[in-house]
Amino acid sequence: MASDLFGVPAERITADSSPQTLEAWDSIQHLNLVLAVEEKFGVQLSPEEIEQMKSIGETVKLVESKLQATPR
Amino acid sequence: MAISIQPYRQEHEPAVEEFNRRLQRLSGDPDLVFSKTAIPRWLAPANHNPVWNEFFVAIEGSSVRGAYGLKQEMVVVRGKGTHRVACYHHPLSEGIIDRSYASVGALLARDALARQPLLYALGMGGYERPLPKMLKALAFSLTPIPFYFRVMHPAKFLREMQALRQARWRAVLMDVAAATGTGWLALKAAQRMSMLRGRPRDFVADLAVEKVAAFSEWADDLWDQAKDNVSFSAVRDANTLRLLYPTQVRPDQVTSTRSLRVNRNGVAIGWAIVGERRKDPKFGHMRVGSIVDCWANPENAASIVQAANQSLEKDGVDLIVSNQSHHVWCRAFEKAGFLKGPSTFIFAASKQLTELLQPLGQNRSSFHITRADGDGLPANF
Numbered sequence: 133m134a135s136d137l138f139g140v141p142a143e144r145i146t147a148d149s150s151p152q153t154l155e156a157w158d159s160i161q162h163l164n165l166v167l168a169v170e171e172k173f174g175v176q177l178s179p180e181e182i183e184q185m186k187s188i189g190e191t192v193k194l195v196e197s198k199l200q201a202t203p204r
Numbered sequence: 205m206a207i208s209i210q211p212y213r214q215e216h217e218p219a220v221e222e223f224n225r226r227l228q229r230l231s232g233d234p235d236l237v238f239s240k241t242a243i244p245r246w247l248a249p250a251n252h253n254p255v256w257n258e259f260f261v262a263i264e265g266s267s268v269r270g271a272y273g274l275k276q277e278m279v280v281v282r283g284k285g286t287h288r289v290a291c292y293h294h295p296l297s298e299g300i301i302d303r304s305y306a307s308v309g310a311l312l313a314r315d316a317l318a319r320q321p322l323l324y325a326l327g328m329g330g331y332e333r334p335l336p337k338m339l340k341a342l343a344f345s346l347t348p349i350p351f352y353f354r355v356m357h358p359a360k361f362l363r364e365m366q367a368l369r370q371a372r373w374r375a376v377l378m379d380v381a382a383a384t385g386t387g388w389l390a391l392k393a394a395q396r397m398s399m400l401r402g403r404p405r406d407f408v409a410d411l412a413v414e415k416v417a418a419f420s421e422w423a424d425d426l427w428d429q430a431k432d433n434v435s436f437s438a439v440r441d442a443n444t445l446r447l448l449y450p451t452q453v454r455p456d457q458v459t460s461t462r463s464l465r466v467n468r469n470g471v472a473i474g475w476a477i478v479g480e481r482r483k484d485p486k487f488g489h490m491r492v493g494s495i496v497d498c499w500a501n502p503e504n505a506a507s508i509v510q511a512a513n514q515s516l517e518k519d520g521v522d523l524i525v526s527n528q529s530h531h532v533w534c535r536a537f538e539k540a541g542f543l544k545g546p547s548t549f550i551f552a553a554s555k556q557l558t559e560l561l562q563p564l565g566q567n568r569s570s571f572h573i574t575r576a577d578g579d580g581l582p583a584n585f
Contacts, residue, residue, distance in 0.1 A: 151303035159299045159309030160337045166310055167341060179314065183207050183307045 133168055134188055137161055147189030169195060175202065205265045207308065209315040212242045212259035216268060220261065223268040223298070230301035238271040238296050246580065247275065247447060254278050254444050260315065262297075262308055269298040270308040272316060275579060278439040280431050281560055282567070286439065289557060290320035293579035295335065313338055323554040326578030330548035344552040345564060349529045349573050351547040352537040354513065357490075357522040358382070358391040364488030364522070395541040412467040413511045419445035419463065422472040430501045434530060435567035438577055440499050448580065449477055449497075461496055466504075466511045474500025476512035477576060480521060493521035497576035498533065505536035513540050529573040549575070 134149065135142040138156040151157040157165075166182050169175065169191065175198045177185075185191045212220070220238055227236040239245070244257035255277040262270035272295040279289050295312045298305035317323055325344070328335045336346055355361045362382035381390070423442040431437065438444075449463050461479030465472050477497040484492070493516035500508045516524050526542070527549045528534050538544070551573055553561060561567055 151299075151306040157303065157306060158334075159297060159306050160334055160341065162299075162306040163310035163313070163338055163341050179209070179311050180206055182310055182314070185307060186304065 133172065134165070137164055137168060145188055147192070148187055150187040165191070173199060175199070207262050207264045207269055207311060209260050209262050209270075209311065212239070212261045212271065214242045216261050216263070217242055219263075219266060219268040220271065223271070223296075226298070227296065227301055236296060236300065238294060239273070244273070253447060254439065255447055260312075260319075262311060269305055270312050271296050272312045273579065274316060274320060276320070278444070280434070280437055280439060282432070282435040282570070284560060287322060287560065288320075289322040289324060290316070291578045292316045292323050292325045309334070309338060313342060317342070317554060321554060321556040322560065324557055324578075325552045326549070326573070328548075328550050328552070331550065336550055336552060339552040343555040345558040347529075347551045347553075347568055347571075348547045349527045349549045349551055350534055351545045351549060352526045352528060352534070352542040353545050354395060354524045354540070354542045355391045355522075356517060356524065359385075360490060360522045361391070364490045365486075394543055399539060399541045410468055411473075411507055411511055412470075413515060414465050414467065416463045416465045416475075417451050419449070419475070422465070423475065426472060426474060426499055426501075430499060433502050433532070433570070434572040435570035436561055437572035440497075448576065462515075464512060464515055466500070466508050468504075468507070473504040474498065474508040476508050476515075478512050478516050480516075480519065481525075487523065490522040491520065493519060493524045494575060495524065495526040497574045499572075502532040505532050506539050509533070509536040509540045509542075527573070527575045529569075529571045531569040533572070 134145045138145070138154045138161060140154060140156070149157075151162070162185070165185065166177055170177055173195055175195070181194055181198075184194055217240065221240060224237045224240070228234055239259055242259065244259065247253075247255055247257040249256040249258060255275065257273055257275050259271065259273050261268050273293045275291040275293060277289060277291070278286050280286050292313070295309065295316075297308035297312060299308045325335065325339060326349075330336070331346065340346060359382040362378040365378070380386075419442040421442065423440075423445055427439070427441045449461065461477050464476045464478060466474050466476070475498065476495055478493065478495055481487075481492040481494050495509065495512045495516070498505075498508050498512065513524060524542075526537060527547065528537055529551070534544075551571070558564060
């Protein structure tokens with residue numbers, strides 16, 4: 133997902149990838165990342181959670197905790 | 205530290221000033237500035253006013269990291285009555301200068317949508333700008349509002365129109381056209397052709413145009429008579445127009461418009477707001493007049509455009525511009541010799557507003573949206 137959004141090969145995406153390290157990670161792509169996460173994992177992100185997505189690692193952690201908290 | 209979005213209060217003003225300083229210093233763009241005052245200078249909220257501005261700021265600790273405005277207003281939607289909507293305007297984010305705040309743009313837009321799902325934005329400078337891209341991602345529908353222009357002084361237009369002179373080869377051609385008079389001939393011919401494509405020119409000698417101090421009952425009558433001809437429009441009754449176009453302009457405002465009432469046989473048939481735009485580098489040293497807003501029954505649209513055009517012509521402007529979306533007004537401008545140019549003035553409607561405007565394909569050409577809509581005159585003049 134991040135590879136498609138930010139237009140870089142998947143092997144270049146790490147947990148530390150962030151707006152500082154990925155040229156394409158600007159405000160618009162941040163919104164697209166939020167929308168993509170919501171759609172793919174069927175979750176709703178609050179403003180606080182959107183703000184927590186400061187790196188790929190933090191985004192993954194957030195999605196995992198959301199999925200664990202969601203009754204299946 | 206968490207970011208929270210709150211109504212802009214007086215206590216936030218120093219932090220907004222600091223935010224503005226950071227944006228301007230690090231971006232180099234003097235236009236990146238949010239309102240220094242928590243109380244809007246234009247359309248401050250007041251009891252019973254149908255239209256007002258309100259501002260919000262994104263706060264992190266004691267710092268402001270973003271801000272935006274909402275212009276709350278009433279609109280009429282054909283067959284669906286009157287609704288309150290809001291215009292999302294002047295969103296600014298720390299993310300412009302510091303990528304660690306890339307999330308702020310999304311937070312601002314989502315906050316605005318949460319406060320008013322019937323949301324729109326207008327203008328924005330073209331599809332390639334960040335805001336329309338962001339709104340498109342949020343499922344807004346985007347519609348360009350046609351741009352019309354009429355060149356009064358072709359030689360000056362060819363020499364000064366910086367937006368068209370960016371390519372050197374084109375600038376040279378424009379200089380040649382200005383010097384030889386071929387540019388004059390071509391522009392006048394194009395404008396004449398535009399007039400010929402319309403219906404025969406209305407007889408305007410029986411029109412009387414007067415500058416009015418305020419909108420009153422006559423404007424209410426015009427609003428009631430013509431509103432069923434539009435599929436979507438901001439309410440333009442006398443009460444709203446008095447707020448949008450106040451006759452008392454403060455010295456710190458740069459607005460220089462006048463309200464014209466057009467009468468036939470002593471009866472008001474429509475009105476127009478005209479004015480000279482502030483200097484803009486893309487127009488060079490040209491004096492640019494604008495037909496900012498207008499209203500009339502469809503059969504009188506051409507007369508209103510001609511009256512407004514003549515009023516600006518008398519001022520001696522070099523170029524007259526307007527943005528119009530309603531097909532009747534578009535035809536009226538063409539009939540008055542205006543040419544259609546590329547538009548960067550975009551109407552973006554939220555998903556919920558778009559649903560209200562359905563069927564969009566059918567209704568779009570009957571929207572009444574002009575340069576005066578959206579964030580309005582202070583931003584554009």
